[in-house]
Amino acid sequence: MIWNPNKECMSREEMRELQGRRLHKIVDYVYHNVPFYRHKLQEMDIEPDDIKTIDDIVRLPFTTKQDLRDNYPYGLQAAPQSEIVRVHASSGTTGNPTIVGYTRKDIGVWSECMSRCLNAYGITREDTFSVAYGYGLFTGGLGAHYGVENLGATVVPASTGNTEKHIRLIRDLGITGIACTPSYALHLAETMDKLGVKKEDIRLRVGAFGAEPWTEDMRREIESRLGLQGFNLYGLSEIMGPCVSYECKEKHGSHICEDHFFPEIIDPDTLEPLPVGSTGELVFTTLTKEGMPLLRYRTRDLCSLMEGECACGRTSVRMGRILGRSDDMLIIRGINVFPSQVESVILSTEEFEPQYQLVVDRVDNLDRLTVRVELRNEFMTELLPELAALERKLSEKLKSVLSIRAKVQLLPQGTLERSQGKSKRVVDNRKL
Amino acid sequence: MIQQLSVFIENKSGTLLQILELLKNAGIQLVATNIVDTMDYGICRIIATQPDLACTILQEAGMSANLNEVFALQLDNHPGSAASAIAAFAQEGVGIIYLYSFLLGGKGILIFRTDNPKRAEQIIEEEHLPVISQEELAEINH
Numbered sequence: 395m396i397w398n399p400n401k402e403c404m405s406r407e408e409m410r411e412l413q414g415r416r417l418h419k420i421v422d423y424v425y426h427n428v429p430f431y432r433h434k435l436q437e438m439d440i441e442p443d444d445i446k447t448i449d450d451i452v453r454l455p456f457t458t459k460q461d462l463r464d465n466y467p468y469g470l471q472a473a474p475q476s477e478i479v480r481v482h483a484s485s486g487t488t489g490n491p492t493i494v495g496y497t498r499k500d501i502g503v504w505s506e507c508m509s510r511c512l513n514a515y516g517i518t519r520e521d522t523f524s525v526a527y528g529y530g531l532f533t534g535g536l537g538a539h540y541g542v543e544n545l546g547a548t549v550v551p552a553s554t555g556n557t558e559k560h561i562r563l564i565r566d567l568g569i570t571g572i573a574c575t576p577s578y579a580l581h582l583a584e585t586m587d588k589l590g591v592k593k594e595d596i597r598l599r600v601g602a603f604g605a606e607p608w609t610e611d612m613r614r615e616i617e618s619r620l621g622l623q624g625f626n627l628y629g630l631s632e633i634m635g636p637c638v639s640y641e642c643k644e645k646h647g648s649h650i651c652e653d654h655f656f657p658e659i660i661d662p663d664t665l666e667p668l669p670v671g672s673t674g675e676l677v678f679t680t681l682t683k684e685g686m687p688l689l690r691y692r693t694r695d696l697c698s699l700m701e702g703e704c705a706c707g708r709t710s711v712r713m714g715r716i717l718g719r720s721d722d723m724l725i726i727r728g729i730n731v732f733p734s735q736v737e738s739v740i741l742s743t744e745e746f747e748p749q750y751q752l753v754v755d756r757v758d759n760l761d762r763l764t765v766r767v768e769l770r771n772e773f774m775t776e777l778l779p780e781l782a783a784l785e786r787k788l789s790e791k792l793k794s795v796l797s798i799r800a801k802v803q804l805l806p807q808g809t810l811e812r813s814q815g816k817s818k819r820v821v822d823n824r825k826l
Numbered sequence: 827m828i829q830q831l832s833v834f835i836e837n838k839s840g841t842l843l844q845i846l847e848l849l850k851n852a853g854i855q856l857v858a859t860n861i862v863d864t865m866d867y868g869i870c871r872i873i874a875t876q877p878d879l880a881c882t883i884l885q886e887a888g889m890s891a892n893l894n895e896v897f898a899l900q901l902d903n904h905p906g907s908a909a910s911a912i913a914a915f916a917q918e919g920v921g922i923i924y925l926y927s928f929l930l931g932g933k934g935i936l937i938f939r940t941d942n943p944k945r946a947e948q949i950i951e952e953e954h955l956p957v958i959s960q961e962e963l964a965e966i967n968h
Contacts, residue, residue, distance in 0.1 A: 776832035806890035
């Protein structure tokens with residue numbers, strides 16, 4: 395199902411032409427409405443009329459998370475406050491939070507793009523869809539909610555928390571689709587097990603998972619435990635929220651709503667654009683946003699882009715799986731380690747729960763990685779040698795994937811905190 | 827063979843107390859406990875009056891607990907009695923994986939697990955070693 399074939403299946407020439415026109419317009423708009431961008435462009439000796447086609451985008455300055463913090467709260471807002479109908483804020487665990495203001499038109503574009511995602515997953519007006527992202531300052535809850543309403547399906551604003559009640563609603567209302575983080579989906583499966591609710595008792599068919607990186611193994615696990623098809627849903631609050639890209643039934647890359655969000659891949663060190671297919675940092679330019687348009691915003695997410703028509707009929711550029719964040723990547727004894735690598739190893743075992751935590755310490759000037767994992771109850775034994783053998787087996791698997799030795803720490807099932815938002819998977823105790 | 831309750835616990839203060847409180851509240855009495863620990867976790871092995879109930883209660887509280895069968899021998903409380911009981915296993919090449927002992931009603935009780943339970947059972951029968959049953963343990967304990 396394709397919600398907006400005009401845009402999602404546009405020919406490449408038409409799309410590039412549309413993007414070029416919109417880019418010129420947005421550069422002109424920020425030049426006249428955002429002093430931060432006007433100064434930057436003037437410093438670089440760029441006039442809005444210099445930007446004629448989408449290829450001119452490489453001349454434009456980058457925007458970083460730090461720029462947003464430095465201009466807290468409204469410094470990068472282009473529209474007057476009277477036009478802003480909503481604000482969201484990203485978590486400000488370090489420094490200022492990021493405030494994003496949306497105009498009525500922005501909310502409309504967001505809902506439209508979110509409807510594209512849902513329709514690609516197979517959601518129609520006939521479905522009852524539960525949004526289990528947090529409602530509030532986080533964009534997940536309301537963003538997905540408006541998309542479901544715009545599409546015309548029935549939305550159940552479950553939010554996070556009260557999982558038992560949620561499971562009851564999933565069963566009793568015959569809920570067919572759900573949007574949540576992949577770790578919450580696993581938490582849901584675990585809670586169902588505890589309550590004795592089987593996947594045959596529920597009618598979930600579609601899962602839209604996003605807001606944290608996940609792996610193919612995690613997809614298989616969620617799909618088999620909840621009996622649904624799991625699709626990637628990507629977005630970030632600085633650019634809009636969930637809706638920026640989505641998987642179709644092919645599950646081969648996520649289609650980007652590139653008539654609104656223009657993607658580039660750059661080398662995070664040299665900032666040079668990389669050719670299609672290379673892995674690097676994902677950068678987005680908002681082509682139509684009124685509230686807080688951003689030029690070449692560095693997402694810190696590492697992935698690659700794919701061109702070419704998809705078997706589903708869409709022509710839009712697709713992004714590969716997020717391999718990690720350029721700032722989440724751990725360098726341990728000089729080796730790059732991504733939490734997603736550890737996750738794929740743990741999910742390939744049957745003895746451990748799909749929950750883990752990485753702890754990095756520095757002992758005697760040497761980095762030490764500890765992987766904390768939960769032993770599934772059915773594999774619990776009172777025999778220490780068997781437990782030690784399990785630790786060793788996992789440690790060896792990790793070594794072969796990470797190229798560094800990791801200490802495995804066994805924990806009883808249910809020990810690690812189940813996140814309902816972004817998981818706290820890494821604890822770095824090194825004072826660097 | 828008797829039922830031993832084992833609980834996998836995190837090395838964190840208060841965890842053991844939590845187990846003991848749960849059992850206490852259910853009116854379950856402990857006959858013996860034995861904790862083995864590593865740097866990261868511990869295994870608490872428990873002989874209790876109602877092992878099935880105890881296990882269910884701990885599992886329902888979200889703990890990683892299970893039941894397994896262990897041998898229990900009741901020996902006279904004098905020097906050398908443990909040695910003569912164990913000697914039979916050693917002669918037959920049956921290894922003891924772990925063992926703990928305690929005194930109950932003036933008798934020494936040995937609890938252990940072997941690497942060949944089938945053979946161990948035969949030896950106990952052949953040598954007429956004095957096994958003690960779950961019911962007898964609970965009985966003496968009262």
